[in-house]
Amino acid sequence: MVFGLKSSGSSSPIAVAARLLPLVGCSHSERESAMAKAHILVLPVPAQGHVTPLMELSHRLVDHGFEVTFVNTEAHHARVVGALQAAGGTAALTGIHLASIPDGLDDNDDRKDIGKIFDSYSRHMPGHLERLIAGMEAAGRPKVKWLVCDVYTWWSLDVAKKFGIRVAAFWPPAAACLVICLKIPKLIEDGLLNNKGWPEREETFQLAPGIPPLHTSQLPWMNVVAPEAHPVVFELHIRTGMLTAHAEMVVCNSFHEVEAGAFKILPPNVVPIGPLTSDRELRKPVGQFLPEDTQCLQWLDAQRDGSVVYVAFGSTAVFDPRQFRELALGLELTGRPFLWVVRPDFTTAGDLSKAWFDEFQARVAGTGMVVSWCPQQKVLAHRAVACFVSHCGWNSTMEGVRNGVPFLCWPYFADQFVDRNYITDVWRTGLAVSPDAGGVVTKEELRSKVEQVVGDGEIGKRARLFRDAARRSISEGGASYENFQKFVDLLRE
The missing domain is CATH 3.40.50.2000 (Glycogen Phosphorylase B;)
Structure with a gap:
């Protein structure tokens, strides 16, 4: 709205x-x-x-x-x-x-x-x-x-x-x-x-x-x-x-x-x-442009420690229908609980019907939660979050670092590529998705990278080291x- x-x-x-x-x-x-x-x-x-x-x-x-x-x-x-x-x-x-x-x-x-x-x-x-x-x-x-x-x-x-x-x-x-x-x-x-x-x-x-x-x-x-x-x-x-x-x-x-x-x-x-x-x-309050859905915090409370894939692409990124569908199916394919922020303007008009997305949400209702906006800092501080699938905006990057959360990087534009390279090449606290020849991150790629990030003990260890450094600072x-x-x-x- x-x-x-x-x-x-x-x-x-x-x-x-x-x-x-x-x-x-x-x-x-x-x-x-x-x-x-x-x-x-x-x-x-x-x-x-x-x-x-x-x-x-x-x-x-x-x-x-x-x-x-x-x-x-x-x-x-x-x-x-x-x-x-x-x-x-x-x-x-x-x-x-x-x-x-x-x-x-x-x-x-x-x-x-x-x-x-x-x-x-x-x-x-x-x-x-x-x-x-x-x-x-x-x-x-x-x-x-x-x-x-x-x-x-x-x-x-x-x-x-x-x-x-x-x-x-x-x-x-x-x-x-x-x-x-x-x-x-x-x-x-x-x-x-x-x-x-x-x-x-x-x-x-x-x-x-x-x-x-x-x-x-x-x-x-x-x-x-x-x-x-x-x-x-x-x-x-x-x-x-x-x-x-x-x-x-x-x-x-x-x-x-x-x-x-x-x-x-x-x-x-x-x-x-x-x-x-x-x-x-x-x-x-931190000046949000959209109302926050705080019900997701109660949903997180019911999840196991380190089990939830949190997915959010900030306030600007827009996916075309094909990429949106691959992202949705990839989250379903992981078999993991996920919290996904889908703004009202997150995808462009096209062949992605409301009926398709309603059917998707009904299918994953037992494991996934979709919200239009959320209190991200509280989400990232929650014990249940395992990794952050992120556009790598700097605020999101700092919020993830402060809470020791590993990243799966999916930059969209501008400075986000610098932030991704910090995460993957300098700090080594996450991995990046790799689009296919058509520029699409497939559902199989998303599932594979989520499993790699969550299962990599060294990534988790470095993320916690930077968390501790942030808190000391x-x-x-x-x-x-x-x-x-x-x-x-x-x-x-």
Whole structure:
């Protein structure tokens, strides 16, 4: 289900401020206390994989005494609020104000067209962000002291300068992807890329020891958009260096042990503070766009330890009907219990009928469960999960690593190939599926690889070693813990 929200049509400061979702459940005295806190504006790229870690970071900042205004586009703000209301309301966001600004797109525009949306964002959103900030001040909110922005929102830097707001940044993918972005001039100089970002040679390269090898066809800006939109996306990756250089600190949802090679060559203002969570008990909402089906947790409770294959491909991947059918039949073929996340838009229209899928679900009802969305962090932390069949988005990758879950990698686009190569080639905590000559991962391939991953004791052992390293890193005295304290101290200046 997608919740739409139209622009109010007014751009006055007071009207813009009226679109803020205020602190919920606060008494008058609590509101007065909140007004005295340092005010931080958090600005993600409006995509699930960017909103989630920045919402987790926002909860952590509130816990350290900051007041946070979290800015989404109107369309995505409506989806977040709708999912929160389906879960019982917005009370769990106490300390975080939700705000929205227009994205410059029409209601009927495709908000999955990455080239179109980033072009629109850079042209329209700076002015809307300016009006939001002015509107908050006009409404009596504290002056914004810091902007903590997604590095991909490079256009927000000039807005912050205009208001005298200090800037820190958040890098959502693997730190290795930031290395790749910063090395673009060198890759062009070496003749690996032309100045438009297209590979000049078909080859696998490695930027430094510890950074996963990558084929030129799998660079983060490749396989993302149609060729005509490629210049917009390539320019976006080039511009990340600008915000990285100007931000006082750039924090990453990563930790030293998994990306030591990348952090050795990144600028000293780029530091890992992960793996991120909203809170130790995983109770606080993380800005989901779809309502979570929590019944799957009770279903997991009834399964044996280390028996369940968890299958989820994030918020963007779309399978054609043939691949969808092979995936379904492959899960059935394993004979193992499985939990499969199937978004309403997960497959394209075609010869896959609703009747076929209903029949499939009836057939596997004793062993498999299909949900439209789920509380993934709680699922991956569950004792029953044996392995994670994943698109290898960075949030999912960190969530799997933090819980010591082996992976079966099935990347879809963008940075996910870097993450897959970390898992299979550097950490060796999982395997990857291999498509056939027609580009399809067959049901037999899925069954075979699931059995290999689950049955490989060395993969399980390494996964547990990285789990333990992750937990040490975020515990008191760990590197990520100490880096986060430095970040908090900076924001308090």
